[in-house]
Amino acid sequence: MNATPSATSTERAAQALTEGGLVLMPTETVYGLAADAANPRAVAAVYEAKGRPSFNPLIAHVADLEMARRIARFDARAEALAARFWPGPLTLVLPVADEAAVCDLARAGFDTVAVRAPAHPMAHALIAALGRPVVAPSANRSGRPSPTTFPDAVEETGAAAAAALDGGPCAVGLESTVVALLDRPRLLRPGAVTRAQIEAVIGPLAEAEDDAKRSPGRLARHYAPNAPVRLEATGPHPGEAWLSFGPGGDGPWNLSPTGELAEAAANLFAYLRGADRTHPVGIAVAPIPHEGLGEAINDRLKRAAGFVG
Known part of the structure; x- marks a missing residue:
């Protein structure tokens, strides 16, 4: 190959x-x-x-x-x-x-x-x-x-x-x-x-x-970067990458500056991978709304953090 x-x-x-x-x-x-x-x-x-x-x-x-x-x-x-x-x-x-x-x-x-x-x-x-x-x-x-x-x-x-x-x-x-x-x-x-x-x-x-x-994708820890993932965060701890969300969110990995869930979904895995490459200490993720497409985004984040199962 x-x-x-x-x-x-x-x-x-x-x-x-x-x-x-x-x-x-x-x-x-x-x-x-x-x-x-x-x-x-x-x-x-x-x-x-x-x-x-x-x-x-x-x-x-x-x-x-x-x-x-x-x-x-x-x-x-x-x-x-x-x-x-x-x-x-x-x-x-x-x-x-x-x-x-x-x-x-x-x-x-x-x-x-x-x-x-x-x-x-x-x-x-x-x-x-x-x-x-x-x-x-x-x-x-x-x-x-x-x-x-x-x-x-x-x-x-x-x-x-x-x-x-x-x-x-x-x-x-x-x-x-x-x-x-x-x-x-x-x-x-x-x-x-x-x-x-x-x-x-x-x-x-x-x-x-x-x-x-x-169904695929149901393992308790799935979609996971190497770095630990911390959910519902209000900001990053020292050394952590920061995946923010919505207007006013700072840092290079704002999942959606406009607060659009479709944009956040499209960016999620690429940003997790990018943050993982540069911040092995950990990744902090801002709260994501749970309604509509947010159900799927939060499902992936919980599995990335190992919180399901």
Whole structure:
């Protein structure tokens, strides 16, 4: 493998996937380390490159709803959510329809499959060129902040990639929302598609309970820099980096000078990574509102600090 892959064409990246290789793939959420979802050897290579536990399932990324219907069983709720939010940052956990298309290892042995259609044009083009789903967990080493820029993706897992697509900075900056539709609809992971938006389409969401294991990103310490993270801070301690928020916030890492949650989400992982490089003593983070997209931002911050589990 190339230790520092340079950006390549969609056709070359699709060929790498066909040959069982891994590809750095941009999405609107974060950069992913993509592999052919049907190839157990390639999927195993993803787990190895990330140092990811194999009990943690992967999301199958599809080009469109037609491809999704071939691998998952859609009910009326799933159809409604896909119609409203796809392509986009929403993953649906559904009963699996074709176990060969998304191999057992990718599903962590479950009889369900997590599926989404990413909105990034490069991701869509790559999956369409391959003609079948790809798994594409965030292109970080397991537990680290997800990469939202091409250089950060290369730094994290570029040594394992046979090809790479440079799609620029990720627009959303947080991993997709995950909803399970197995009995009662359950929110397994908050994201840019908010709880309120989902409930407006299919009604109330139950809490994750036992279904949480069917979703990635649920480890107690996840998305974590090397430096300790301190939340709900009013300012930095000596030697700490300061991730401020809102008008008047000082320092180079104001997540959103305007107080916009979408801007804060887009900046979160890049700023955590930047602060980690320069302030190994610690990172202090200002309070972030909890409503709407703030639910997802605070979820990632709590896991970065090891406060969930």
